[in-house]
Amino acid sequence: MQGGPSPLKALSLGSPKGRAVLRGARKDPMISALELLKTRRSPRIPDLAEPGPSASELETLLTIAARVPDHGKLVPWRFLVMQGDTKKRIAEALISIFRASHPEATEDQVRKEPERLSQSPLVIAIISRAGPHSKIPEWEQILSAGAACMNLVLATHALGYGANWVSGWTAYDRRALELIGIGVDERVAGYIHIGTPRTAQQERPRPALKDIVKYL
Numbered sequence: 001m002q003g004g005p006s007p008l009k010a011l012s013l014g015s016p017k018g019r020a021v022l023r024g025a026r027k028d029p030m031i032s033a034l035e036l037l038k039t040r041r042s043p044r045i046p047d048l049a050e051p052g053p054s055a056s057e058l059e060t061l062l063t064i065a066a067r068v069p070d071h072g073k074l075v076p077w078r079f080l081v082m083q084g085d086t087k088k089r090i091a092e093a094l095i096s097i098f099r100a101s102h103p104e105a106t107e108d109q110v111r112k113e114p115e116r117l118s119q120s121p122l123v124i125a126i127i128s129r130a131g132p133h134s135k136i137p138e139w140e141q142i143l144s145a146g147a148a149c150m151n152l153v154l155a156t157h158a159l160g161y162g163a164n165w166v167s168g169w170t171a172y173d174r175r176a177l178e179l180i181g182i183g184v185d186e187r188v189a190g191y192i193h194i195g196t197p198r199t200a201q202q203e204r205p206r207p208a209l210k211d212i213v214k215y216l
Contacts, residue, residue: 036157037154039157040157041162041201041203041204042153042165043162043163043164043197043199043201044164045119045120045164045166046115047162047197047198047199048119048120048121048163048193048194048195048196048198049120049121049195049196049197050121051195051196052083052120052121052122052194057159060155060159061152061155061156061159061194062079062081062124064151064152064154065124065148065151065155066148066151067151068147068151069143070144071136071140071141071144072133072135074133074144076129076130076131076141076142076144076145077126077189079125079148080125080127080180080181081123082117082122082125083122087117087118088114088117088118090117091115091116091118093179094113094116094117094170095114097179098110098169100175101169101173101176102169116168116170120164120193120195121195122193122195123191123194124152124191124192125188125190125192126145126148126149126152126188126192127145127186127187127188128141128145128188128189129141129183129185129186130142130144130145130187142189145189146189146190148189149189150165153165153192156192161194161195161197162194162201163192163193163194165192166190167190170188170191171187171190172188
């Protein structure tokens with residue numbers, strides 16, 4: 001007898017009903033893990049709305065983000081959490097920095113700049129503090145920070161929220177970095193914007209395995 005389509009495949013996981021089904025499906029670890037990995041999408045930041053994660057959910061996200069491969073146990077990364085009024089103040093403070101570093105920007109672009117941080121309920125910056133080490137290559141430390149970003153994105157999806165991993169000009173402008181306390185020997189591995197997707201997320205084309213895989 002042929003069964004109907006999986007409820008997880010028949011529903012958009014970005015919709016409220018889809019998230020409810022996803023939470024129920026997590027009782028089956030196999031469905032949960034594989035479907036989460038197969039269905040993760042990056043919503044547009046303007047589509048990430050309230051509610052964001054609760055305090056306990058945020059602690060879970062950060063705990064999972066820290067559980068990544070880390071050669072030498074160096075912990076070559078740290079997290080900056082931006083939300084609420086603090087996030088709004090940072091967004092407003094970036095206006096003058098943006099204007100100075102982008103003299104070609106129009107007034108409309110300057111006016112919209114605070115939206116970079118203000119649109120999603122929660123932004124977490126993953127800060128790489130990789131550096132020279134007698135045994136551990138710096139490249140491996142950088143990769144560990146990237147793994148922390150991906151763990152955070154996947155954990156966010158597992159909780160039924162959406163996440164978008166971006167960088168942008170603020171990740172490379174020294175004045176913007178100093179504003180949030182990032183040292184000269186540190187780099188932004190990513191800003192992870194988190195919230196509840198307003199709309200269903202559509203799949204996009206993915207690379208064919210034949211184009212990216214070679215069996216030796």
